Every structure is written in structure tokens, then in C-alpha cells.
Amino acid sequence: MSGTVLEAFERTERGNKTRKSGFIPGILYGSGLKESRMVKFETEKLENDLSKTSNKKIKVKLGEDVEDGFIKEVQREPVSKRVLHIDIQVAKGTDIVKVQVPVAIEGRAALESQGLILDIQSQELTIHGAEQDIPENIVVDVSNLKVGDAITVSRIKVRDGLKIVDEPTKVIASASVPKEEEVETETEDTTTNEEGAAPAGTETPAE
Structure with a gap:
């Protein structure tokens, strides 16, 4: 199992409000949970954790519980590439x-x-x-x-x-x-041809 642990916090607010408060909204779901959970992650820490690994297999900490899971989707802003939302599937x-x-x-x-x-x-x-x-x-x-x-x-x-x-x-x-x-190779061939040919528009003097 990967050593990457993402720390999540419960949230009740909508995504835009979450981002304005310095967090990234997310969802936890899967057979390891009774129901889907709305969560949020500290923006700087999550961005840093994601930049250090391409591995989708992670652990997610929510309160005192630590679950095995997979990053299923990361939504990013098209230009800046900053993370807007993350989905994590919990599995056992x-x-x-x-x-x-x-x-x-x-x-x-x-x-x-x-x-x-x-x-x-x-x-x-x-x-x-x-x-x-x-x-x-x-x-x-x-x-x-x-x-x-x-x-x-x-x-x-x-x-x-x-x-x-x-x-x-x-x-x-x-x-x-x-x-x-x-x-x-193409450039060398062209150079050779030019050196052996008379310039365009110039007649070759008769010997």
C-alpha cells in the first residue's frame, strides 16, 4: 500500500464556499462506508501530496479513521491546473x-x-x-x-x-x-546539392 495519506475533514458547505476558505472539496464513497461523505482537504497540503506521486492507491484519514482507497478523479482548472475537486473510492x-x-x-x-x-x-x-x-x-x-x-x-x-x-x-x-x-541528414543532402549546382538564374559558362 502506498505511503501517501490524505487527511480529510467533514464539510457541509458547497464547493465554491469550501475553496474560498482555503480547502478543496471532495467526496468519499465505496463499500467501506455506509454512505457517501462530503469532505474537504487543505489546499496547499493536497496539492503538495498529489505533486509528489502519480500513484492512485492511497490512504485517507478522516477523524480517527484511516481507510484504504483510490483516487478516482481529480478535477482541475483548465489553465492554472489547480485542483478543484477530488473523488476517492474507499475499498477493503x-x-x-x-x-x-x-x-x-x-x-x-x-x-x-x-x-x-x-x-x-x-x-x-x-x-x-x-x-x-x-x-x-x-x-x-x-x-x-x-x-x-x-x-x-x-x-x-x-x-x-x-x-x-x-x-x-x-x-x-x-x-x-x-x-x-x-x-x-536532410540538411546535409540539401547543402551538397546546392554546392554542386549553379545559382538559380545563372548560366554555366562554356568550357
């Missing part, structure tokens, strides 16, 4: 959940040492299974990728009881040649 042990789990890339240095660049196309995968079995991240090793190779969902293995919901053909990462090299 054998509860079946569906949650987005971050991808953790391994072997990037080995790939780049071959002069290749890594294109990450999927930052998260959706996993279905028991709460206690959901990993904090999905490790993807890219060290053996060659030019044009891609790692798709179909190549990712998870423990028994878990299922990746995303399409098997969904691309997670691929390897390619840096575009700068292609541009340099």
Missing part, C-alpha cells in the same frame, strides 16, 4: 474495484544509450481486481526495444486475479530514431 481487501494504475518505465537509459528515443503513449492502465491485489504501478521494461518496436497491452503480465481492461492493441511505449538526426 477483497472488494472488487476498477482503477487506473500508473505505468513505471524501466530500462530507459539502456534504450537511449543505443541512440534511440522513447515515446510513451500511455501513462496509465485500467486494472480490474481485488483491492488488496492492485499494484501501485505496472512495470514496463523498454531496454530491449529496437527501432520501430512497440510494447502493447497484450505483452503486459499481471498477477492471477487481475485483468487489464484496456484494449490488447493499445500502445504503451515505442522506440524511434531521434528526429534531429533525420533533419541533419
Whole structure:
């Protein structure tokens, strides 16, 4: 389980009033609770906690109770990206959940040492299974990728009881040649052609 603990406080006011008082409104729900709870989080602390991890698997503290849970949705202001609202699903042990789990890339240095660049196309995968079995991240090793190779969902293995919901053909990462090299090659070819050709509008003197 992640070490991230988000401290929540009960709230009764609407979202705008909550934000004006220096808090971020949120909702707790799930089988671990008798009913959904309206809560709020200290703005600065929540922003700081979220900036330190991409992990959706967290603990949430409300009063004396600490529950396991998942960040289901974070609403942000489009321009400033500040957090406007957060939804957290509380779950326990054998509860079946569906949650987005971050991808953790391994072997990037080995790939780049071959002069290749890594294109990450999927930052998260959706996993279905028991709460206690959901990993904090999905490790993807890219060290053996060659030019044009891609790692798709179909190549990712998870423990028994878990299922990746995303399409098997969904691309997670691929390897390619840096575009700068292609541009340099094109520039060199152009320069060579210009040096060997007479300027436009100039006749080549007869020998």
C-alpha cells in the first residue's frame, strides 16, 4: 500500500464556499462506508501530496479513521491546473474495484544509450481486481526495444486475479530514431546539392 495519506475533514458547505476558505472539496464513497461523505482537504497540503506521486492507491484519514482507497478523479482548472475537486473510492481487501494504475518505465537509459528515443503513449492502465491485489504501478521494461518496436497491452503480465481492461492493441511505449538526426541528414543532402549546382538564374559558362 502506498505511503501517501490524505487527511480529510467533514464539510457541509458547497464547493465554491469550501475553496474560498482555503480547502478543496471532495467526496468519499465505496463499500467501506455506509454512505457517501462530503469532505474537504487543505489546499496547499493536497496539492503538495498529489505533486509528489502519480500513484492512485492511497490512504485517507478522516477523524480517527484511516481507510484504504483510490483516487478516482481529480478535477482541475483548465489553465492554472489547480485542483478543484477530488473523488476517492474507499475499498477493503477483497472488494472488487476498477482503477487506473500508473505505468513505471524501466530500462530507459539502456534504450537511449543505443541512440534511440522513447515515446510513451500511455501513462496509465485500467486494472480490474481485488483491492488488496492492485499494484501501485505496472512495470514496463523498454531496454530491449529496437527501432520501430512497440510494447502493447497484450505483452503486459499481471498477477492471477487481475485483468487489464484496456484494449490488447493499445500502445504503451515505442522506440524511434531521434528526429534531429533525420533533419541533419536532410540538411546535409540539401547543402551538397546546392554546392554542386549553379545559382538559380545563372548560366554555366562554356568550357
